[in-house]
Amino acid sequence: MQRSAYAAVVFHNVAEMYPADAHVECSYTITSDITPSTRDWVGLYKVGWMSPNDYFYYEWAPYPKDYKPETDAQAKILYQAHNLPDDDGEFYQFCYVTSSGHIRGASTPFQFKRPSAGDFVEVEDEDNDMLIVQEKTIYLE
DSSP: OOOOTTBSEEEESOOSEEETTSOEEEEEEEOTTSOOOTTOEEEEEETTOOSGGGEEEEEEOOOOTTOOTTSOEEEEEEEOGGGSOOSOSOOEEEEEEOTTSOEEEEOOOBEEEOOOGGGEEEEEETTTTEEEEEEHHHHHO
């Protein structure tokens, strides 16, 4: 069975929403289906992009430490807050782009939002007899 070209890089723990004005860590696995290069990059794209050149912003992908050919490799990138979009109502996704310009992985969509009091709920932790503030979407899941 052949894997999709967009599944050669798998993104992990992508949140539904990231706070605007905060750094964002992007974690991913480069599968054994591709060989990483020092010229690969991970772009931030508005959902609906049509080509690898439609990125909002990108960071060079670090070459995985202890990389061995034909094995999976873990990597992560920290996007600085000042390079990220504001709360604009748009959906974005991370895409891994090879040095040859091919997209080999795409994350699930997410948004950047400025948190408001309505985005959080207080949850009682009966075991420890205290209140915990949690994101409403996480609580409802």
